[in-house]
Amino acid sequence: MIPFLDLKKINEPYETAFQEKLKSVLDSGWYILGNEVKEFETNFANYCGTKYCIGVGNGFDALVLIFKGYIQLGKMQKGDEVIVPANTYIASILAILQADLVPVLVEPKLETYNINPDLIISKITSKTKAILAVHLYGQLAEMDKINEISMANDLLVVEDAAQAHGAVSNQKSKISNQKSSAAYSFYPGKNLGALGDGGAVTTNDSELAKVIYSLRNYGSETKYYNDYIGVNSRLDELQAAFLNIKLPNxxxxxxxxxxxxxxxxxxxxxxxxxxxxxxxxxxxxxxxxxxxxxxxxxxxxxxxxxxxxxxxxxxxxxxxxxxxxxxxxxxxxxxxxxxxxxxxxxxxxxxxxxxxxxxxxxxxxx
The missing domain is CATH 3.90.1150.10 (Aspartate Aminotransferase, domain 1)
Structure with a gap:
């Protein structure tokens, strides 16, 4: 039987390096938000061409934290509408709901399976505050058109890049190298997969990055001092170490x-x-x-x-x-x-x- 996806075979070439990293992390005695997470955040931000990368617990949390970050910054408020493709994986929609926002579903193009930009405009209301562009199956949505619509209507753009690690726009820039923010998943079956759950937010927005750094860690920037009602959603130190090994390939x-x-x-x-x-x-x-x-x-x-x-x-x-x-x-x-x-x-x-x-x-x- 040819398996749909052979994760064991995919990870076999990295086994020795994984074992060495495991020992290194164990020996460090630092298992949460340590040097491996910091290194991966730097490496992945550089890879994507963005200023910031914030490692979080999974791709779903990455989306939720982006929306909650915008709410904290006053750029959105609970009850606002977010346009999202109707055929996406349900996690995209659940993330909107988890942030107390309202999903507005829009049909995709049959040819690309990505949201149809021509249908977005008719769905925009006074409550619309963002477009969630999902790069389904690994193919970029039509970001030029989506960004034009967002600028003309003063909307935020959030990219669900859970399936599109490394996709390149116009042969020159990695995904999310715009004014938007993007959510990534490092679920084991992804193109860049960990050996467990993991996720990240990439952005050029310094204010958003600062808020998400706090939100992922109980809303705390300084230990025991909490600025926001946050969550516990931190990229695991060991998974970050594994991702650092795999990213160059x-x-x-x-x-x-x-x-x-x-x-x-x-x-x-x-x-x-x-x-x-x-x-x-x-x-x-x-x-x-x-x-x-x-x-x-x-x-x-x-x-x-x-x-x-x-x-x-x-x-x-x-x-x-x-x-x-x-x-x-x-x-x-x-x-x-x-x-x-x-x-x-x-x-x-x-x-x-x-x-x-x-x-x-x-x-x-x-």
């Missing part, structure tokens, strides 16, 4: 993913399979390779019988979830179509040429 591993994606796009020839759209720039890091098909269950079963594991990202759209009952009566036909038809194929830096050959041949025989 991220661009190379992303390029390996793009190489596999190019093969899939050029070699899969089957009218029953709708391949993703990509302009072959570095605006896509292929966290996932997602196709659409009319009879997903049949294709999934066929691939499983032939030893190829697939995953559905995601089977139920957020507006149909029990957790979001107030949205259940809304209609998002493009979102529904995407969730009914998408299927993700194996794609990772450790997928072999022979495995790609086999996957392509099996798909072409379907």
């Amino acid at each position: 991220l661009d190379r591993e992303n390029e390996q993913r793009r190489t596999i994606a190019k093969r899939y796009l050029s070699e899969i020839k089957n009218e029953k399979i709708i391949l993703p759209n990509w302009d072959f720039s570095n605006n896509h890091v292929f966290h996932l390779f997602v196709i659409r098909t009319k009879n997903r269950t049949d294709l999934k079963d066929y691939l499983n019988k032939n030893g190829i594991q697939t995953v559905i990202h995601y089977p139920i759209p957020p507006h149909n979830q029990n957790a979001l009952k107030e949205y259940n009566n809304l209609s998002f036909p493009i979102t529904q179509k995407i969730h009914d038809e998408v299927l993700s194929f194996p794609i990772s830096p450790v997928l072999t040429i022979a495995e790609v050959d086999f996957i392509v041949s099996i798909l072409n025989e379907y």
